[in-house]
Amino acid sequence: MSARTSLTADTSYATGVSVRFSRRLSRVVTYLLLVGTSVCFLIPFAWLIVSAFKTSDEIFVYPPIWWPEHWRWENFVQALTTLPFGRYALNSILIAVINVVGNVVSCSLVAYGFARFRFPGRRILFMVLLATMMVPSQVLLVPQFVLFHELGWTNTFLPLTVPAFFGSAFYVFLLRQFFMTLPLELEEAAKIDGAGSLRTFLTIVLPQVKPALTAVAIFSFQGAWNDFLSPLIYLNDPTKFTLQLGLAQFQGTYHTEWNLIMAATVVVMLPMLAIFFAAQRYFIEGITMTGLKG
Amino acid sequence: MNTKHREALLGYLYISPWLIGFLCLTLGPLLASLYFGFTQYNLLSAPKFIGLQNYIHLLHDPDFWQSLYVTFYYAIFSVPLDLLVALGMAILLNQKVRLMRWFRTIFYLPAVLPPVAVAILWNWILNPKYGILNRFLAILHLPQPQWLVTPQWTVPSFIVMSVWGVGTWMITFLAGLQDVPVNLYEAAIIDGASVLKKFWYITLPMISPVLFFNLVMGVIAAFSFFTQAFVMGSGYGGQGAGVNNAGLFYALNIYIQGFSDLNMGYASALAWVLFLIVLLLTLLIFKSSALWVYYGGERE
Numbered sequence A: 001m002s003a004r005t006s007l008t009a010d011t012s013y014a015t016g017v018s019v020r021f022s023r024r025l026s027r028v029v030t031y032l033l034l035v036g037t038s039v040c041f042l043i044p045f046a047w048l049i050v051s052a053f054k055t056s057d058e059i060f061v062y063p064p065i066w067w068p069e070h071w072r073w074e075n076f077v078q079a080l081t082t083l084p085f086g087r088y089a090l091n092s093i094l095i096a097v098i099n100v101v102g103n104v105v106s107c108s109l110v111a112y113g114f115a116r117f118r119f120p121g122r123r124i125l126f127m128v129l130l131a132t133m134m135v136p137s138q139v140l141l142v143p144q145f146v147l148f149h150e151l152g153w154t155n156t157f158l159p160l161t162v163p164a165f166f167g168s169a170f171y172v173f174l175l176r177q178f179f180m181t182l183p184l185e186l187e188e189a190a191k192i193d194g195a196g197s198l199r200t201f202l203t204i205v206l207p208q209v210k211p212a213l214t215a216v217a218i219f220s221f222q223g224a225w226n227d228f229l230s231p232l233i234y235l236n237d238p239t240k241f242t243l244q245l246g247l248a249q250f251q252g253t254y255h256t257e258w259n260l261i262m263a264a265t266v267v268v269m270l271p272m273l274a275i276f277f278a279a280q281r282y283f284i285e286g287i288t289m290t291g292l293k294g
Numbered sequence B: 001m002n003t004k005h006r007e008a009l010l011g012y013l014y015i016s017p018w019l020i021g022f023l024c025l026t027l028g029p030l031l032a033s034l035y036f037g038f039t040q041y042n043l044l045s046a047p048k049f050i051g052l053q054n055y056i057h058l059l060h061d062p063d064f065w066q067s068l069y070v071t072f073y074y075a076i077f078s079v080p081l082d083l084l085v086a087l088g089m090a091i092l093l094n095q096k097v098r099l100m101r102w103f104r105t106i107f108y109l110p111a112v113l114p115p116v117a118v119a120i121l122w123n124w125i126l127n128p129k130y131g132i133l134n135r136f137l138a139i140l141h142l143p144q145p146q147w148l149v150t151p152q153w154t155v156p157s158f159i160v161m162s163v164w165g166v167g168t169w170m171i172t173f174l175a176g177l178q179d180v181p182v183n184l185y186e187a188a189i190i191d192g193a194s195v196l197k198k199f200w201y202i203t204l205p206m207i208s209p210v211l212f213f214n215l216v217m218g219v220i221a222a223f224s225f226f227t228q229a230f231v232m233g234s235g236y237g238g239q240g241a242g243v244n245n246a247g248l249f250y251a252l253n254i255y256i257q258g259f260s261d262l263n264m265g266y267a268s269a270l271a272w273v274l275f276l277i278v279l280l281l282t283l284l285i286f287k288s289s290a291l292w293v294y295y296g297g298e299r300e
Helices: A002-053 A072-084 A085-117 A122-132 A138-151 A158-166 A168-181 A185-192 A197-226 A229-234 A243-253 A258-294 B003-036 B053-059 B062-093 B099-112 B115-125 B132-139 B151-163 B166-180 B182-190 B193-225 B226-238 B251-258 B266-294
Strands: none
Touching: A002 A072, A002 B062, A002 B099, A072 A085, A072 A258, A072 B115, A085 A122, A085 A158, A085 A168, A085 A197, A085 A243, A122 A168, A122 A243, A122 B003, A138 A158, A138 A229, A138 B003, A138 B053, A138 B151, A138 B251, A138 B266, A158 A197, A168 A197, A168 B003, A168 B226, A168 B251, A185 A197, A197 A243, A197 A258, A229 B115, A229 B251, A243 A258, A243 B115, A243 B182, A243 B226, A258 B099, A258 B115, A258 B166, B003 B266, B053 B266, B062 B099, B062 B151, B062 B166, B099 B166, B115 B151, B115 B182, B115 B226, B151 B226, B166 B193, B166 B226, B193 B266, B226 B251, B251 B266
């Protein structure tokens, strides 16, 4: 009897050890892989930054060196003054901010309409809305250009900003998902109190979805800020260029001065990096909401 | 007016911005481009109807076939590779590790950066002589390709670069993994299932809807690939299409035809072919999804 118990105790002890060992091993492997992947993902950033500080001679050393002899801050001054980057930045900010306003206003209205009201064709229209996400933007490029050309809007910011006021499928979908989770009681109470629909929407509903609105604001800022194709086809006047156009042009003009190109690239990346670190939570919540419920 | 009608009217009012936008900025242009596809149009004079000529020309146009080849080549390798890497990273992050937020930030970060900046940075990383990638390959005694300088390495260059930007897909996978009910795994552990079996019979079916979503979006993104191609190829000649048009992506070809050469009619025909290809691929993925996408009981 006692021998039997000690035997079972022994084997379970042995399996316990092997389980613990394999667990520890798998943890070590997990961390090794995580650290290894992180290093691979960070090296391009490191390469960008050290290159931005090198002298022209250090850029073209073979084999390449990691550390610049002394860090040349002048690269940034030189890179940013050869082209009017301040002007480009102002243009980019203006376009991005108008896009944020347009998308937040239009998409929240549309999403609320789809989430809370019953009307004939609602299901089909919502399917159509989702289907528009699957139309590659290149398909609409020529006819939209023709439309804006006929309106005399080329070489202005209008083609880059006005469309935001007509909603965007991705953001409408994201906001609708949030509206659907809200309880109806508050809206019904407001209605009984005699508040109009729009007032209820603005004062009762919207404050409850602030995180989703923030996510939409951030995504549309990112979309407008990072956009290259639309500014490329609509803007010809160099004083109207956005940062992305300016950076691409800079690469084309100074195509061998990689230290200056990298310095300009760092500066163009910085605002997105800052926004990302300040609001990472909203990026992740926004993507999670749309990706999962899709 | 009764409440039902009132509600419907209000509903239409709320969605009207999108409805107007859909008609004027999506459906209208879509139909307009179908029409332009049958015309010769350079923006300066009115479109001239030429029947099927654009589509016939397209069949004999080497640039069209080249762009189709480049784009399919890129999509066939980059989409599965990127999905696999994204899923792998999400699985690593889902192991209840310390500093998970830090790792997640590092993996996701490149995905939010401007594509122009990313493309320029990679142009420099991939520099055959002075770039950092070939330096590492040299240290490891591996062959050092000429990347964007040679036609046969141009598309692989873009595929390598695309792995750096898988952050968004990784986040969706991670969210999917975190949504898998823990009791499923507990039951499997009691049954003595191995790690591989747990992954194959529990994890994969449970996240298959996310995989499906990412696959559809990934295919569409691969077929719309433009900015990086334009920015990286422009240093190597051919209106941004790289050496010997080795980087002539489909979207880039549309841009060159429409906006450099002002063949708006032909560009529209090309755009419609792209639309049909993407539509067909999306339908194929949707049809096949019945076989491999698992939806939990609560879905209709």
